[in-house]
Amino acid sequence: MDQLAPTVKYSPYRFFSAERWAGFRADTPLTLSEDEVQRLSSLYDPIDLDEVRRIYLSMSRLLSAHVEASQLLYRQRKAFFGDEATKTPYIIGMAGSVAVGKSTTARILKELLARWPSTPKVDLVTTDGFLLPNEVLRRENLMERKGFPDSYDVGALLRFLSAIKSGERDVRAPLYSHLTYDVMPGEYITIDRPDILIFEGLNVLQPRDLPKDGKFVPFLSDFFDFSIYIDADEELIHAWYIKRFMRLRETAFRNPESFFHRYSQLSEEAARAIAEGLWSNINLKNLRENILPTRPRADLILRKGPDHRVVEVALRKL
Numbered sequence: 001m002d003q004l005a006p007t008v009k010y011s012p013y014r015f016f017s018a019e020r021w022a023g024f025r026a027d028t029p030l031t032l033s034e035d036e037v038q039r040l041s042s043l044y045d046p047i048d049l050d051e052v053r054r055i056y057l058s059m060s061r062l063l064s065a066h067v068e069a070s071q072l073l074y075r076q077r078k079a080f081f082g083d084e085a086t087k088t089p090y091i092i093g094m095a096g097s098v099a100v101g102k103s104t105t106a107r108i109l110k111e112l113l114a115r116w117p118s119t120p121k122v123d124l125v126t127t128d129g130f131l132l133p134n135e136v137l138r139r140e141n142l143m144e145r146k147g148f149p150d151s152y153d154v155g156a157l158l159r160f161l162s163a164i165k166s167g168e169r170d171v172r173a174p175l176y177s178h179l180t181y182d183v184m185p186g187e188y189i190t191i192d193r194p195d196i197l198i199f200e201g202l203n204v205l206q207p208r209d210l211p212k213d214g215k216f217v218p219f220l221s222d223f224f225d226f227s228i229y230i231d232a233d234e235e236l237i238h239a240w241y242i243k244r245f246m247r248l249r250e251t252a253f254r255n256p257e258s259f260f261h262r263y264s265q266l267s268e269e270a271a272r273a274i275a276e277g278l279w280s281n282i283n284l285k286n287l288r289e290n291i292l293p294t295r296p297r298a299d300l301i302l303r304k305g306p307d308h309r310v311v312e313v314a315l316r317k318l
């Protein structure tokens with residue numbers, strides 16, 4: 001199994017087994033109930049409270065220290081610059097493959113952070129709303145590249161993050177529907193100066209080609225204060241993807257409005273073949289070519305094992 005801890009002597013990371021990591025939660029209280037965790041988990045594979053205790057409480061404690069430090073820095077800058085200083089949201093980027101568990105992790109983290117004693121306002125935005133509409137993807141022959149860097153409206157992503165980081169109010173992010181498999185025209189979520197924004201998506205740690213004309217074009221990650229990569233062996237993610245697809249076939253795909261409705265009519269074997277095709281032709285390719293290479297850019301890497309339990313954590317040294 002490809003492990004995170006390298007065999008070479010030097011690494012920018014410190015590596016922890018899940019057990020050691022769990023010890024760092026100290027006396028951080030568990031603020032989520034079993035019911036709340038169940039409500040949050042995606043589909044029918046609930047993350048259990050034990051995992052929240054083992055992994056997420058230490059993560060919440062660490063992030064709390066980081067956010068507090070950035071607020072202290074803000075207060076010191078304000079004393080320095082007077083009224084000129086603007087407090088802007090603390091942005092946490094979260095990356096990883098399709099089906100690795102980003103949405104589940106992001107939703108749980110959001111709830112835990114919002115329950116800190118300072119009751120920060122925490123918002124969550126996913127990058128799928130910034131995908132190009134199917135009509136454009138079809139025209140540009142990109143339907144088989146949905147989720148690849150070139151399938152997003154990168155300008156809109158950068159404008160969004162730039163507005164958030166400038167402290168603007170009521171910034172709109174477009175929405176995506178997994179039902180219609182397309183962006184939802186005219187539908188937005190409005191983000192109004194949260195204390196913390198979790199920004200989750202496949203490609204959020206993606207670098208870009210440097211422009212030849214010398215103009216400055218930022219990476220999305222230039223706007224992040226902290227970044228997390230959710231990691232697991234390819235074969236595990238593959239199994240989670242197929243499992244989720246087959247379950248959706250029994251549930252959401254039954255809805256006649258679902259883009260995948262036709263797959264709910266197919267035999268199990270035929271539907272599985274479709275899922276395998278989507279995995280190997282699109283998602284696995286994207287993982288290998290574009291997503292996994294961004295892993296070393298994250299501040300924190302959570303490596304999951306079977307059953308979605310985190311087995312190893314890597315934290316960038318300061």
Ligand SMILES: Nc1ncnc2c1ncn2[C@@H]1O[C@H](COP(=O)(O)OP(=O)(O)O)[C@@H](O)[C@H]1O
Pocket residue numbers: 041042043044045046047048051096097098099100101102103104105240243244307308309
């Ligand atoms: N911690 C977890 N425990 C159990 N199942 C999980 C966990 N995290 C994710 N899953 C399951 O794995 C699949 C992918 O998770 P999801 O959060 O939808 O991934 P992503 O947002 O990365 O595509 C879903 O079926 C979800 O229910």
Ligand SMILES: CC(C)(COP(=O)(O)O)[C@@H](O)C(=O)NCCC(=O)O
Pocket residue numbers: 098126127128129146147200201202203278279282283
């Ligand atoms: C919508 C997604 C690209 C994920 O987007 P993200 O929120 O990470 O930007 C992905 O879930 C997806 O639909 N991929 C296309 C191949 C497939 O149907 O699995």
